[in-house]
Amino acid sequence: MKNNPYRPVAARILKITRETAIEFTLRVEAQADITPGQFFQVSLPRTGEAPISVSSFTRDWIEFTIRAVGKLTNVLHQLKEGDTIFIRGPYGTGFPLEKYKDRNLIIVAGGSGLAPVRPLIQKALDGSIGVKSLRLIAGFKNSEGILFSHQFEDWADKCDFTLTIDKPEPGWTGNTGMVTEHIRKLSDIDFADTEVVVVGPGVMMKFSTAEFVLLGVAEEKIWVSFERLMSCGIGKCGHCKIDYTYVCLDGPVLNYTHASTLID
Amino acid sequence: MQSFDFNYQQFAEVFARLGKKFRLFGPKRVPGRGRFSDTDLITYADLQNPEDLETAEKSYLSPKSIVFPPDETTFYFTADQFTEPELSDNRETIVFLRPCDINGIERLDRIFLENGKVKDPYYQRRREKLHFFMIECRESFENCFCVAMNANRTDNFATAIRFAPEKVSVMIQNESFLEAFAEVGKKSDFVPEFVKKDSKAVNLPDVEDMPADIFSDSLWDEYDSRCIACGRCNTSCVTCSCFSTVDIFYPDSRNCGERRRVWDGCHLDGFTDMAGGHSFRKDKGDRMRFKTFHKIYDFRKRFSEDMCVGCGRCDDVCPEYISFSSCINKLSDRLSGGKKDEE
Amino acid sequence: MSLDINRKKVTKNAYRVTKRRNMTAIRVRVPGGHLDAEHLKTVAEIAQKFGDGNVHITIRQGFEIPNIPFEKMNEVNAALKPLLETLQCANGVVIENLDNGYPGAGMRNISACIGNRVCPFGNVDTSALAAKLEGQLFPNDFHVKIAVTGCPNDCIKAHMQDFGIIAICEPQFDYDSCIGCEACANTCRRKVTGAITMRNGKAVRDVRRCIGCGECVLACPTSAWTRNQTKFFRLVIMGRTGKKNPRLAVPFLNWVTEDVVMKVIKNTIPYIDKHILRCLAKEHIGYIVDRTGYDTFRREVLDGIELNSEAKVAKTLQWPGYDTVNDANMKSYNQRKV
Incomplete structure (x- = not known):
């Protein structure tokens, strides 16, 4: 069969980073033309296939940050460096980088929502998007769930970075409170010249985008990313359809004007 | 376009002749295999004889399985090797089906061949083999509302067939089937008709966007x-x-x-x-x-x-x-x- | 004029002695409990013309028409003729003189649940099978209770019969049609025996757990499960109510064909004839089996029958029930002492 879009390619695991007790990052050897926000269908033969967003990439490798909560991800969690996984992609519509050029970019990420925006953060920080400024708010339920902490120092150096956990914890000296509280504190921003990215659990995105709208951000300047069950990634299987929108094709990154009209 | 009439014996001859070259698929009554005991299942299946073809009743399952089987292997794995299966039957396939179902398969085409701009190869290789032999449908069955859905008509068929009590009339649009029919049949002026009225009035919502x-x-x-x-x-x-x-x-x-x-x-x-x-x-x-x-x-x-x-x-x-x-x-x-x- | 009748002949004619002197009641047999509503008129006419206008519906799906003077028996018998013609003779019962009423009353009316004429769960046309049995077994003087039920739900209470015929189906699986929705496995686990499990996204049936109810066939949205066209039965035997030892019938044969069921029940007649205690008024078959033992019963009723290849036969039989004489467990509750 020629050009079978379902045929995955083998990708060798170069490195495994344990992020939390149940989250880990697989760096695999693969080359692809990726836009931040896109995802791959990751599979292991005989176990299954699932959509996983790209959490980082270079010309030589791609990273997937995975939470071991399902049949496939639990098996992926057991793999070692040098093992092989199978991937096909990238799929979906990523972040519209050209729209962020010469703009202030605010990124709000909740929990594992930080994974799909990490490539965007990196591109914003390394200058390849050409943003005017970056403000990053990353919120986690608790300190044990924090992802990518090894990069925080670097991020804090290069942008206005707010890390918060939902509730105070013994020994935690940093910010606490939901991301919405920190969005509310944002000031001295020229919202006319700012694009906002909000990615995280459904409830977090709902309330965070509402905060930005309250602050006066135009809806067309707000971007979100959806997570849905997908079996194909290419607009056939029907699982991710919401209204006329296929999250795998039209998303996962959607403009708020579009996303806010979608009812599952 | 030419039309022919056949008695059932002649039609059986044509059927047998087509069966030598084509896979024949259509609505079939399977005795005793209905959901309840002592009821029949009318499903879509391979046809061996013209008597297999159930033309009087609506089928319980649709013909979509011919292009989209309930369970299809996309790859065989041997260690890390992925192998795509060959089709078990590589013949061109004649499908006997009604206008609504022809429209239905065109809807499947939208998803499998058009949505997302990537064609689904598993669907495509089955779909390319199909020749629609339209079973003429002039009266609605119970629960039908194809007229309301604008799916009562189609001109997407190789042949159109009327199964009357004493004879079978066939109109041939795809010339490649002409020979098989012309040799046995008697020329006629048969033109298929379509359902004009639904058994139940269905009013579609008249809105651009759902509030x-x-x-x-x-x-x-x-x-x-x-x-x-x-x-x-x-x-x-x-x-x-x-x-x-x-x-x-x-x-x-x-x-x-x-x-x-x-x-x-x-x-x-x-x-x-x-x-x-x-x-x-x-x-x-x-x-x-x-x-x-x-x-x-x-x-x-x-x-x-x-x-x-x-x-x-x-x-x-x-x-x-x-x-x-x-x-x-x-x-x-x-x-x-x-x-x-x-x- | 004082009444002088042969009580035994009367009883054999399906009449009975009642509480009221000189008054009897006739029991109308309705095999399978199914009849043309027109026959209800005959029943009504007999009740109104010869009885007191009342009809009792029996547990065995017959009608008992009470308060008929014994002297009207001949007239009642004549009135019964259309019922005999349709419900008995049409099913193969041979009756020499249709004006004489029922030629026997020992073999009780063969009852049946409504079966697959109506019920979605029914695996066979139970009424038709009951009628067929009537044709082969009636008239007969031995006291035997038979009922046919369409599925293991056993709505007719086959487990309370001497012969409880439970229609079952062998579900057959079309692997290619199964989409792994688990509807069959879920329904079997929740309602039946958990005979279906999922393996590699497909339903797998444990034949030893499957009781043949057909729930999986009903649940399957793709018709991957359908019924084997050979109909099978489970025959549970020797259940009973009664004064001595009420008990549930237990499986004697499983996965047998209708032909085997018919032959086994017919073979029972010579078995009874051979072993019955003639000194008793009408010894019930269950007590005969208690006396001869299961081995003798099995050997004699299976004699000469070729069982179908799927058939299973019970090795031993033990009935759940209790002896009414065992009162050791029963204590006064109001004056109980610690």
């Missing part, structure tokens, strides 16, 4: 308790195209297995389950709303035609007597501001 409040309208609530999520409306539907991918392992092998895709449906539990436990549309009413909108509203936004072809099989098969066509009418009533307080 947000209709998504949470109490209209859907009754289906929370009525629908049992059996999925028959999905499996019987000619246009339901959703599937899930599953990997299987051969129990006695360390490294062999298959990747398959199997029919899934928006009424079935687990359709939106994500790893980690989150899911959408837990309530059956929400599933009914999702399906209804897909069939008669949002598919249109994407493909400029409604997905539903009004075959009415979902009504035929629902064990809980949920009528999809009634649901459409209720929706239209709500949208036009009427019957708000109706049960």
Whole structure:
């Protein structure tokens, strides 16, 4: 069969980073033309296939940050460096980088929502998007769930970075409170010249985008990313359809004007 | 275009002749295999004899299995090698089906061949083999509403056939079938007719965009308790195209297995389950709303035609007597501001 | 004029001695409990013309028409003729003189649930099978209770009969049609025995757990499960109510064909004839089996029968029930002492 879009390619695991007790990052050897926000269908033969967003990439490798909560991800969690996984992609519509050029970019990420925006953060920080400024708010339920902490120092150096956990914890000296509280504190921003990215659990995105709208951000300047069950990634299987929108094709990154009209 | 008449014996001759070259697929009565004991199952299946062809009753299942089997292997695994299976039957296939189902397969084409700009190769290789032999349909069956769905007519057929009590009339559009028929038949002026009136009046909603409040309208609530999520409306539907991918392992092998895709449906539990436990549309009413909108509203936004072809099989098969066509009418009533307080 | 009748002949004619002196009651047999509504008129006429206008519906699906003077028996018998013609003779019962009423009353009316003429769960046309049995077994003087039920739900209470015929089906699986929705496995686990499990996304049936109810066939949305066209039965035997030892019938044969069921029940007649205690008024078959033992019963009723290849036969039989004489467990409750 020629050009079978379902045929995955083998990708060798170069490195495994344990992020939390149940989250880990697989760096695999693969080359692809990726836009931040896109995802791959990751599979292991005989176990299954699932959509996983790209959490980082270079010309030589791609990273997937995975939470071991399902049949496939639990098996992926057991793999070692040098093992092989199978991937096909990238799929979906990523972040519209050209729209962020010469703009202030605010990124709000909740929990594992930080994974799909990490490539965007990196591109914003390394200058390849050409943003005017970056403000990053990353919120986690608790300190044990924090992802990518090894990069925080670097991020804090290069942008206005707010890390918060939902509730105070013994020994935690940093910010606490939901991301919405920190969005509310944002000031001295020229919202006319700012694009906002909000990615995280459904409830977090709902309330965070509402905060930005309250602050006066135009809806067309707000971007979100959806997570849905997908079996194909290419607009056939029907699982991710919401209204006329296929999250795998039209998303996962959607403009708020579009996303806010979608009812599952 | 030429037409011919046949008696049933002559038609059997043509059938046998076609069967030598083509795979023949159509509605078939399987005695005693119905859901209830001592009832027949009318399904789509390979046909060996012209008597296999059930032309009097509507089939319980649709012809979609010829292009979209309930369970299709997409890859065989041997260690890390992926192998695509060959088709078990490589012959060109004649499908006997009604106009609504021809329209239905065209709806499947939208998803499998057009949506997302990537063609689905597994669908495509089956689809390319099909020749539609249209079974003329002049009268609605129970629950049919193809006229309302604008799916009662088609000119997408190789031949059109009328099965009358004493004779069979065939109009040939695809010249490559001319010879097989012309040698046996008697020239006639047969032209197929189409259903003109639905057995039940169905009014489609007349809105460009569904107002947000209709998504949470109490209209859907009754289906929370009525629908049992059996999925028959999905499996019987000619246009339901959703599937899930599953990997299987051969129990006695360390490294062999298959990747398959199997029919899934928006009424079935687990359709939106994500790893980690989150899911959408837990309530059956929400599933009914999702399906209804897909069939008669949002598919249109994407493909400029409604997905539903009004075959009415979902009504035929629902064990809980949920009528999809009634649901459409209720929706239209709500949208036009009427019957708000109706049960 | 004082009444002088042969009570035994009367009883054999389906009449009985009642509480009221000189008054009898006739029991109308309705095999399978199914009849043309027209026959209800005959029943009504007999009740109104010869009885007191009342009809009792019996547990065995017959009608008992009470308060008929014994002297009207001949007239009642004549009135019964259309019922005998349709419900007995049409099913193969041979009756020499149709004006004489029922030629026997020992073999009780063969009852049946509504079966697959109406019920979605029914695996066979139970009424038709009951009628067929009537044709082969009636008239007969031995006291035997038979009922046919369409599925293991056993709505007719086959487990309370001497012969409880339970229609079952062998579900057959079309692997290619299964979409792994688990509807069959779920329904079997919740309602039946959990005979179906999922393996590699497909339903797998444990034949030893499957009781043949057909729930999986009903649940399957793709018709992957359908019924084997050979119909099978489970025959449970020797259940009973009664004064001594009420008990549930237990499986004697499983996965047998209709032909085997018919032959086994017919073979029972010579078995009874051979072993019955003639000194008793009408020894019930269950007590005969208690006395001869299961081995003798099995050997004699299976004699000369070729069982179908799927058939299973019970190795031993033990009935759940209790002896009414065992009162050791029964204590006064109001004056109980610690």
